[in-house]
Amino acid sequence: MKFLDFILESIKIIFFKGSKAYYLWIGALLLLIIWGAFGYMNQLQGGLIVTHMRDPVSWAFYIGNFTFLVGVAAAAVMLVIPAYIYDWKPIKEIVIFGEILAVCAVIMCIGFIMVDIGNPLRFWHMLPFVGTMNFPSSILVWDSFALTFYFIINFIVATYLLYCLFTNKKYNKKLVLTLVFVSIPAAIAIHTVTAFLFNALPARPFWNSALLAPRFLASAFCSGPAILLVLFQILRKITKFEISNEAIWKIAELMVYAMFIYMFFTLAELFKEYYSGTQHLIYWEYLYSGIGKNNAIVSYGWSSIAMGFIAFLLFLIPRTRKNFITLNIGAVLIYSSVYIEKGITLIIPGFTPDVLGQIYVYSPSITEIQTAVMIFSLGALLFTFMVKIAIAIIFEGYRSRNVNRLVESLT
Amino acid sequence: MQDKNNSRRTFLKNLSTTALSTILLSGCSSQAVEEFFQRNFRELSKSDVDRIINKLEDKYFLKYGKKFHVSAEPAMDETEFAYGLDLSRCIGCRRCVHACVKENNQSREPQIHWIQVLQMDKEKGIDFSHSNVHYNPELVPEEGHFYLPVSCQHCRNPQCIAVCPAKATWQEPDGIVVVDYNWCIGCRYCMAACPYGARHFNWAEPTIPVEEINTETHYLGNRPRPKGVVEKCTFCVQRVRKGKYPACVEICPVGSRKFGNLLDPDSEIRYILENKRVLVLKEELNTEPRFYYFYGV
Numbered sequence: 001m002k003f004l005d006f007i008l009e010s011i012k013i014i015f016f017k018g019s020k021a022y023y024l025w026i027g028a029l030l031l032l033i034i035w036g037a038f039g040y041m042n043q044l045q046g047g048l049i050v051t052h053m054r055d056p057v058s059w060a061f062y063i064g065n066f067t068f069l070v071g072v073a074a075a076a077v078m079l080v081i082p083a084y085i086y087d088w089k090p091i092k093e094i095v096i097f098g099e100i101l102a103v104c105a106v107i108m109c110i111g112f113i114m115v116d117i118g119n120p121l122r123f124w125h126m127l128p129f130v131g132t133m134n135f136p137s138s139i140l141v142w143d144s145f146a147l148t149f150y151f152i153i154n155f156i157v158a159t160y161l162l163y164c165l166f167t168n169k170k171y172n173k174k175l176v177l178t179l180v181f182v183s184i185p186a187a188i189a190i191h192t193v194t195a196f197l198f199n200a201l202p203a204r205p206f207w208n209s210a211l212l213a214p215r216f217l218a219s220a221f222c223s224g225p226a227i228l229l230v231l232f233q234i235l236r237k238i239t240k241f242e243i244s245n246e247a248i249w250k251i252a253e254l255m256v257y258a259m260f261i262y263m264f265f266t267l268a269e270l271f272k273e274y275y276s277g278t279q280h281l282i283y284w285e286y287l288y289s290g291i292g293k294n295n296a297i298v299s300y301g302w303s304s305i306a307m308g309f310i311a312f313l314l315f316l317i318p319r320t321r322k323n324f325i326t327l328n329i330g331a332v333l334i335y336s337s338v339y340i341e342k343g344i345t346l347i348i349p350g351f352t353p354d355v356l357g358q359i360y361v362y363s364p365s366i367t368e369i370q371t372a373v374m375i376f377s378l379g380a381l382l383f384t385f386m387v388k389i390a391i392a393i394i395f396e397g398y399r400s401r402n403v404n405r406l407v408e409s410l411t
Numbered sequence: 412m413q414d415k416n417n418s419r420r421t422f423l424k425n426l427s428t429t430a431l432s433t434i435l436l437s438g439c440s441s442q443a444v445e446e447f448f449q450r451n452f453r454e455l456s457k458s459d460v461d462r463i464i465n466k467l468e469d470k471y472f473l474k475y476g477k478k479f480h481v482s483a484e485p486a487m488d489e490t491e492f493a494y495g496l497d498l499s500r501c502i503g504c505r506r507c508v509h510a511c512v513k514e515n516n517q518s519r520e521p522q523i524h525w526i527q528v529l530q531m532d533k534e535k536g537i538d539f540s541h542s543n544v545h546y547n548p549e550l551v552p553e554e555g556h557f558y559l560p561v562s563c564q565h566c567r568n569p570q571c572i573a574v575c576p577a578k579a580t581w582q583e584p585d586g587i588v589v590v591d592y593n594w595c596i597g598c599r600y601c602m603a604a605c606p607y608g609a610r611h612f613n614w615a616e617p618t619i620p621v622e623e624i625n626t627e628t629h630y631l632g633n634r635p636r637p638k639g640v641v642e643k644c645t646f647c648v649q650r651v652r653k654g655k656y657p658a659c660v661e662i663c664p665v666g667s668r669k670f671g672n673l674l675d676p677d678s679e680i681r682y683i684l685e686n687k688r689v690l691v692l693k694e695e696l697n698t699e700p701r702f703y704y705f706y707g708v
Contacts, residue, residue: 046615047613047615047616048615048639051614054614055523055602055608055611058602058612059602117596118598118613118638118639118641119639119640122577122595125594125596126577126596132454132577132578133576133577134577137573138574138576138600140576140600144576198603200574201574202606203570203606203696279540351603354608355539355606355607356529356542356561356607356608357539357540357541358542
């Protein structure tokens, strides 16, 4: 009964307790979702032909977005490690917001898989018991297990913590800590397994490098915290959420390490490929210099490097790191850099030239962009709702009707 | 072959089709529901298969106005098929490509070709990065070039099958790698995994001119495919399990294509393996193809 109350109150918070800016933001997201949904409807009717994917480039922007969001999901929770080690004060809040982000990112991941497959209604064919799951052979099955497991843990922890606050019950600290500590290796697992998805294909030399999974993790540790960094500042402004400047700078400092490792791995990869100069270099050439007139993704490749490098400098130099304007510019730049890397420059060169050496020049179609906008807006909407509920319960003192609102919050 | 014109006539036509389909809805939707719940082909009983095939034949009759025969002929005993391709003979005429398209009901628009013929430079040897599938001269063969047709290699160690999350593709006892078009979810992981570009996706509803359709089909082979599934060469499973040659072997004007049973010591393919120098593509990937290239002369 109390849980029903929790749900009903949450719905109330979402729909009736917002400011003007909040409703404006929701309205804008809804408009984007509708615009995107038209594109997706188009794809459902005509088939994936409305994308620019074809046999030579059979995975592209959708799978790239999926990969990127797995990174976001993973990194959101990995931020709990430093929060715990450095004993940042609002650790419970960092955990809750990190896990909310993880939950939304995983939902977006599943969204991108669903729009990418040719027969979404047959999705159950790869499930255990009802379908004929190809376990343990297919890494895709491993990945869906890892993601589901990760989703469930994070959803439980975030909901449970909020519910306890809402009903003014003491939460079971042992249970929550155990789940959080399980979710950390699970976060590493989802990104590793996603990297293995590509890594496991000897037919695609571009991905067939042992550095792929480590690079994935490093890049995720750049993009995921970037979102939380900005979110924490917003929350600090509009709510009673308290996080010290030092904690924010510490996150930025940790991101510098991640960026350095990411750059170092990339450099190691580039050295190996360019110095050896084997036939496998051709994928990197397609990415960074183009092959003949085919240079559709060269600008993506270099802009990702440039943005990542500028962000690295902004975060590295103490003066720009501690200035919130340059810090936020850096956060946006590194986020964009990793987004382009995962969205385009990781996937497309893997397929270009194709396994028979032929070049099909891919760039996303308007339908693909619309569909991606739809999923991102849906994710953002969900994230807004969940954050809104969390803010109301944590900072604005929303409590179950049976509970005296003046009772102190836990911790 | 959809009319994309948004004229009033098509609108009216659509309206009437909508009305018609509404009338037929009860029947159609039960068919759709039944198809939705259909199991993986390898889990079906004999009677299930018979029933499903009857339904399919009815469905194809409605769609194409022709009587189809859909076979589910299993592999023959003591058979392991293998292919030989004589690189010294192939002239790159692509007759095999078009014979294959016709025999196997491949979509014309969007175009699907199970066989890709690569034009290579004699100077470079077998080098994919300098090959070209879009060659288009008046006459083949062209000076300084040779031709390398590639289709499914029916590997003994097929990476496409390993990665499929739903076991929608597998290797039959006679070595043929097949896809269950009613089970494939269309994730295209197999296409990413295949080192030979042998797998093709139905990006749209396939279109086949009714007058060119081949009604003699196999469930795991050349029956018409729905959109959103992967398809590939099956060595013409509908023919070879009846003792016929694949269509590409039959059409080849220079006799560069050989096919036979590896387990039969008197077969032509065994003769080639024993007497010619053969090679397989990308042997370093350990896929162990059943498709051998050789130099006959």
